[in-house]
Amino acid sequence: MLSDLVKQEIRSRVDRDHPEAVAVEALHIVRNHYGWISDEMLREVAGLLDVDPAELDGAATFYNHLYRKPVGRHVILVCDSVSCWIMGYESLVAHLTRRLGIGMGETTADGRFTLLPIQCLGSCHTAPALMIDADLHEELDEQKLDAILAQYP
Ligand code: FES
Structure with missing residues (x-):
């Protein structure tokens, strides 16, 4: 579950007209805080941005530094x-x-x-x-x- 701090940071970046424009940035925020992006975190981000979780997952998979499984330090x-x-x-x-x-x-x-x-x-x-x-x-x-x-x- 995303912390209030992380949710606030993501919301502060959201462009209400184009929430998908900050999708990758939002995922980087999650990665920076937790090291990786769980399915639950991804769904939460999709909810905050009001975007399709499957599309968001596609973006996460495309970028090398957005890890979908736990990684080391x-x-x-x-x-x-x-x-x-x-x-x-x-x-x-x-x-x-x-x-x-x-x-x-x-x-x-x-x-x-x-x-x-x-x-x-x-x-x-x-x-x-x-x-x-x-x-x-x-x-x-x-x-x-x-x-x-x-x-x-
Ligand atoms: S082949 Fe280009 S950096 Fe390795």
């Missing part, structure tokens, strides 16, 4: 597109999964990291690349990756 999005594949995706993922003890789509037992794939991050010239939360990390190798992971408690 930090989400690692590993680019699996062509430049990153060529420049070492497989060894990078092998190192990550070994280091974190999880596979793609999973969350560490301590809730620290969730590991997810993503299509091109627009950083092909500095591949391989990944994002942790909103931070882009490029030209990665195992050593650099270990130092980066240590920055995320």
Whole structure:
């Protein structure tokens, strides 16, 4: 259930003539407060905006940072597109999964990291690349990756 604070924040953004225009922003507000968007939360947001929950779910599914399942404190999005594949995706993922003890789509037992794939991050010239939360990390190798992971408690 959404808190009064979150509902108020969403309502303050709503354009009464075009509530669907703030749908994605409203979902980001929920994600920022709770980390992810449950079915119940999504229905509540749809009710606040007076939009179809199925359409809102479609929007949530389209955006990479709107998580529909619980995630860890930090989400690692590993680019699996062509430049990153060529420049070492497989060894990078092998190192990550070994280091974190999880596979793609999973969350560490301590809730620290969730590991997810993503299509091109627009950083092909500095591949391989990944994002942790909103931070882009490029030209990665195992050593650099270990130092980066240590920055995320
Ligand atoms: S292919 Fe990985 S950033 Fe473009």
